[in-house]
Amino acid sequence: MIEPTEPLLSVEALSVEAPHGPLVRGVSFTVGRGRTLALVGESGSGKSLTALATLGLLPPGLTVGSGTRARFDGRALPLGDEPAMRSLRGRRIAIVFQDPMACLNPFMRVGVQIGESLQRAGVPRGTARRDRTLALLREVELADPAFARRYPHELSGGQQQRVMIAMALAGAPDLLIADEPTSALDTSVQAEVARLLARLQEHRGMAMLFITHDLALAHRLADDIAVMRAGEIVETGPVARVLSSPRLPYTERLVSARRRLLSPPPAAPAIGDEDAPLLAVENLAVDYPGRGLFAAPVRALAGASFTLARGRTLGVLGESGSGKSTLAAAIAGLRRPAAGRIRLPGCTLTPERPTIPPARRRACQLVFQNPAGALNPRLTIAQLAGEPLRLSGVGRTAAREKSAEALAAVGLDPAVLDRYPHQLSGGQRQRVCIARALLCDPQILVCDEAVSALDATVQMQILVLLKELQHRHRFAMLFVGHDPEVVRWIADEVVVVHGGRIVDRCAAADLDGDGRHPHTRSLLAARFDRAAA
Structure with missing residues (x-):
């Protein structure tokens, strides 16, 4: 008979083997009945691989080590028996992917x-x-x-x-595995999904293994926490104790990364009178085709106007569907204006001339939200990163050297040059995209949710890097995001987009001040709700 105190899931000495060596080593944890264990760590730490190994869903070429022992509901988990695992998956154990x-x-x-x-x-x-x-x-x-x-x-x-x-x-299911279920969502929707998961778990009495890089969500949802680094669990304990009094420097670094967003960013250089705006948007409108052959177009953005000077950052804050990514795409020449105009260095985009001339395209670079869609899976990182340099006439050897320097600047080992995108974590792929954009030495850098899929420590590294590079090269930056803390930290000024219109504009330091638009206040309220314990 199963003792009621026995954990629903226990994993001991889990290892995941790849042809070039182990990716996960000696991982042990338990998930109690009706409790939540948060598995946290940086991108590439092995969190998702641990979950996939537990479900018997490892990608081809990866295997569970022979010394792994796992029990579910008092019985050995049949990791090597696919028919037996199939009878559990989707029934007693379920997973929600990222x-x-x-x-x-x-x-x-x-x-x-x-x-x-x-x-x-x-x-x-x-x-x-x-x-x-x-x-x-x-x-x-x-x-x-x-x-x-x-x-x-x-x-x-x-x-x-x-x-x-x-x-x-x-x-x-008795056990729900949630693998980064909110990382791609804006702040208010993150809060809604977190509340939903908490309510469902309480109502159904499920246990949950919650994989995340967001410590605020871990604090809100979890009873216990396990911190992973480089394929190993380095610290475990009750979530309140670990997050308030971490015992290891690595855990302290994870905790302090989010806190740093509350501190002021590096001071921006002064702007001289000679610094005319590099970017000027005047009464910009963008339409999308309507549904049906004769349907009227749908106006996704209307009446947007602002300027952006050299060395400054404008934050564009809004929820999914607000029109902020449409604005970014139009500035990069990827969406035709329906009305208004966009003044860029050396050219002006209008409904009649909606694209940037080839000779001026290096001046305005875009970092997309989804790195998996932005990187050609058939090319190596060396080919992808060096592409803009080779288009400018730089030789293959010199392009590889400059690409290695750019990757090192965003925290990547130059050894990844010979890998393909699928061999990198999501955070690593996004850093490749940022390095590739910066190789063009742009005058304007448009970042469309460029850090939303990254863990807190990598977010902070990229934000600091962007600030340092901006101070050094004095490019203007349009930073699109849904996290008020991130946008406020990096921006000098913030515009809030809602329903296709700019509804608020203020200095970044005044974002939560008096007199703000109701939608701005709702975005800030969602942030506090998500972080509430």
Whole structure:
């Protein structure tokens, strides 16, 4: 008979082996019944690999070490027996992945996809399955039955993640593994999903393994915490004790990285009278095609006006769908203005001339939000990073040397030059994108959610690096983000975008001052709610 005090999941001496050596070594942890263990650490520390190994879902070429021992609900976990693991996955153990858009089938309505999960759980076809699908959607706060008939691209990022949670709950699991479920979401939606997970766990009595690099979320959701570094667990304990009194310098560095966002950034250099704006946006509007052949266009951005001087940073703050990324794309020449104009160094973009001339493209560089989509998977990092240099006539050897210097500047070992994007973590891929943009020596750098997918310590490293490079080279920077703390730290001035319009503008230091727009206050309130214990 199983003792009630025995953990629901216990893992001992877990190792994950790759052809070139171990990636995870000697990892041991337990998850108690009805409790939450937060597995935290930097990108590449082995958090997700640990979860995938526990589920028997390791990528090809990786194996679980022979000395690994794991027990679930009092029985040995059959890691080497795929049919036996398949009977547990999606039923007693479920997982919610980081990127819902990559997990949902774009050709199937979300109700059908939830129905597939219910089929695996043994719910019969017909009325019972339809009713259970709608019940799951209501449970994840998508109460309108119309959501079941929508395709994934018709949902916001937060709604897509709620659908993934509904699919995970279909089998009434005893253990839910949540692998960075909020990292790609804006601050207010992060808070909503965190509240949802906490409510679902309390209502269902589930245990949860919560993988994250966000210590504020770990503090809010978890009972216990395990800190990973370079494939090993280096500190464990109750979450309140570990985060308030870390015993190791590495854990202290993780904790202090987020706190540093509350301190003032390095002082910006003074701007002389000769510094005319490098960027001027005047009454900019951008349209998207409407649905249907004869549908009217949809105005995604309207009436945007501002200037940006050399050596200064303008923060663009807003939620998903607010129009902030549309603004960034238009400035980079990737979206045609429907009205207004954009003055850039050496050219002006208008509805009639919407693209930057080839000779001027190095002057304005864009760092995208999704590094996996920005890097060609068929090219090595050396080929990707050196591409802008080779287009400028730099030889292959010199391009490799400069690429290695740029990668080192963003905290990457030059040895990654010979790897492909899929061999890097998400944070490492984003640093490659930033290094590639800086190799062009731009006058204007547009960062579209450039640090949103990175852990707190790497976020801080990149933010400090961008500030240092800006002070040295005096480029102007447009920094688009959804985290008020990050945007305020790096920006000199902030504009808040909501519903396709700029609704607020102020100095970064005055973002939470009196007289701010109600939407600005709601963004700040969401930040405090997410960090609340």
